[in-house]
Each structure stands twice: as C-alpha cells, then as structure tokens.
Amino acid sequence: MKNRFARIANAFAVSFFVLVLTSCSGPEKKAIPKSHTVEIKAMQFQPAELSVHKGDTVLFVNQDMLVHNVTEEKSKAWGSPSLAPGDSYKMVVTESSDYYCSLHPVMKGKLVVE
Amino acid sequence: MKISSISKTGFGAILCMLGFSASAFAQEKPKLSDPEVAFVAVTANQIDIDFAGIAKQKSKDASVIEFANTMERDHKAVIAQATALAKKLGVTPQNNAVSKKMLADAEKTKKSLRSKSGKAFNKAYIDNEVAYHKAVIAAVETVLIPETDNSELKQLLQNVVPALKAHLMHAEMLQKKYNK
Numbered sequence: 247m248k249n250r251f252a253r254i255a256n257a258f259a260v261s262f263f264v265l266v267l268t269s270c271s272g273p274e275k276k277a278i279p280k281s282h283t284v285e286i287k288a289m290q291f292q293p294a295e296l297s298v299h300k301g302d303t304v305l306f307v308n309q310d311m312l313v314h315n316v317t318e319e320k321s322k323a324w325g326s327p328s329l330a331p332g333d334s335y336k337m338v339v340t341e342s343s344d345y346y347c348s349l350h351p352v353m354k355g356k357l358v359v360e
Numbered sequence: 361m362k363i364s365s366i367s368k369t370g371f372g373a374i375l376c377m378l379g380f381s382a383s384a385f386a387q388e389k390p391k392l393s394d395p396e397v398a399f400v401a402v403t404a405n406q407i408d409i410d411f412a413g414i415a416k417q418k419s420k421d422a423s424v425i426e427f428a429n430t431m432e433r434d435h436k437a438v439i440a441q442a443t444a445l446a447k448k449l450g451v452t453p454q455n456n457a458v459s460k461k462m463l464a465d466a467e468k469t470k471k472s473l474r475s476k477s478g479k480a481f482n483k484a485y486i487d488n489e490v491a492y493h494k495a496v497i498a499a500v501e502t503v504l505i506p507e508t509d510n511s512e513l514k515q516l517l518q519n520v521v522p523a524l525k526a527h528l529m530h531a532e533m534l535q536k537k538y539n540k
C-alpha cells in the first residue's frame with residue numbers, strides 16, 4: 247500500500263515537472279506589440295509603407311495644414327474620423343492593408359503585416 | 361514692407377498661364393508688395409471656393425461634389441491661415457491690379473460654368489480645375505514665393521504648394537473619367 251502511494255506520488259511529480267518544462271520552453275513566444283508612428287505632412291503619409299507585426303499599434307498624426315483622414319482603401323473596412331491639424335488616430339493592426347485619405351484620394355499608404 | 365518687383369517677361373507669362381491678358385500689365389512692369397502677394401493668394405483661394413460653390417449647386421455627380429467639398433474645405437483653411445498670419449504680422453492685404461484681373465476673369469469662367477449642365481458641366485468644371493491649379497501652382501512657385509520678402513508668408517506659400525499639387529492630381533484623375 248505504501249509502495250503504491252509512493253508510485254502515484256512519483257507519477258504526479260514527474261507529470262508536474264514535464265508540464266512546467268513544456269510551458270516554459272515552448273517554441274511559440276508571443277512578440278511584445280510595438281508602437282509605430284505615421285506622420286501626415288505635405289499631403290503624404292510618411293512613411294508611405296510600414297512593416298508591422300499583427301497586434302502592433304500605429305499612431306497617425308496629422309502634422310499638415312489641412313484636414314485629412316485615414317481610410318482602408320479596398321472596402322473602407324476601417325477608418326479614422328476627420329483629423330484636423332494636430333489631431334491623431336491610433337489603431338491596432340490586424341492585417342495588411344492599403345489605405346488612403348478619402349478627402350485627397352491621391353494620398354496613399356500601406357501597412358504590411360510580416 | 362519692401363516692395364518687390366516682377367520682371368515683365370515672368371509676370372506676363374504667369375498671367376498668360378492664369379488665362380489673363382498680359383498686355384495691360386506687361387507695359388507697366390508691375391510690382392507686388394508682400395501685402396499685395398497676400399491679397400493675390402487669398403483671391404486665388406477664394407476664386408476656387410466660388411467655383412466649388414457652383415459645382416455643388418449644379419452637379420449631381422458624387423465624385424464632382426466630393427471634389428468640390430474638398431476644394432471648399434482646403435481653400436477656406438488656407439485663407440484662414442493666411443488671414444491669421446496677416447493679423448499676426450500686422451499686415452493688411454492690399455487689393456491690386458493682379459487680383460482685380462483675376463476676379464474679372466473668374467467672373468467670365470463662372471458665367472460659362474453656370475451656362476452648362478449635366479455631363480457638360482462636370483467636364484467643364486473639372487477641366488477648369490485642372491487648368492486653374494496648373495496656373496496657380498506655376499504662379500505661386502515662380503512669382504509669389506520668389507517675390508515674397510517676409511519669411512513666414514513665404515513659408516505659408518511653400519506649404520500650400522503640395523496641397524495644390526494634390527488637388528491637381530485629384531482633378532486629373534477625375535478628368536480621365538470625363539474624357540472617356
């Protein structure tokens with residue numbers, strides 16, 4: 247009886263050790279989300295193309311003299327409100343997308359999720 | 361404020377680009393002071409706001425109306441900034457022969473636009489926006505900026521150029537649609 251109890255206890259101990267090991271040394275490490283900034287000035291998004299990781303944050307800052315916005319180009323899936331000079335818009339990136347200013351359609355930018 | 365002179369040839373060329381008759385001015389070798397440059401800049405913006413107003417009244421095309429809204433919004437913003445700068449500098453923009461001629465010619469264009477309707481109006485409005493922005497960009501870059509003495513006024517004019525170029529590209533984009 248005493249031996250049987252010892253075996254069960256050992257089995258629990260080994261299982262716990264394995265569980266701790268696998269949880270600590272798993273191959274998938276979650277990247278810490280980063281913050282990026284896109285400036286809007288001289289009628290351009292700068293940088294016009296930005297590489298990010300899923301979950302990163304992008305802050306769009308309007309440093310131009312006119313009102314702008316940031317709008318997903320293909321289906322307007324996401325977009326900022328109108329940004330007066332000095333205003334900013336923050337978003338978490340979930341997928342790659344092309345975007346533009348719907349007020350000035352020649353202003354275009356791109357977010358590339360790596 | 362220092363009075364700046366504009367060469368006869370350069371000024372005449374700019375007036376031609378703006379669709380004006382250069383003859384009245386070329387002979388006089390006109391000069392523009394900074395207060396006069398400020399007035400010309402405000403006038404150029406106001407003229408395009410007026411064109412936009414006509415487009416909003418006459419067009420039913422969503423792209424044209426959106427473009428007109430953008431012209432109205434942007435050019436009003438530029439006028440507000442120019443007016444604020446003039447106030448800060450203690451300068452009163454001065455009417456002058458150039459702005460008077462610009463307004464007179466704009467009246468002719470407005471009359472022509474008002475006489476059109478439907479697709480003909482859309483085409484005429486957008487064609488005029490392309491030509492007008494080309495002329496204004498040339499005038500700002502080759503005459504108004506070089507002839508301006510005050511650094512803040514010069515900087516404001518320089519800051520406006522990218523917006524004018526974006527407006528031109530937007531207008532050209534629409535022009536392709538109406539010239540198909």
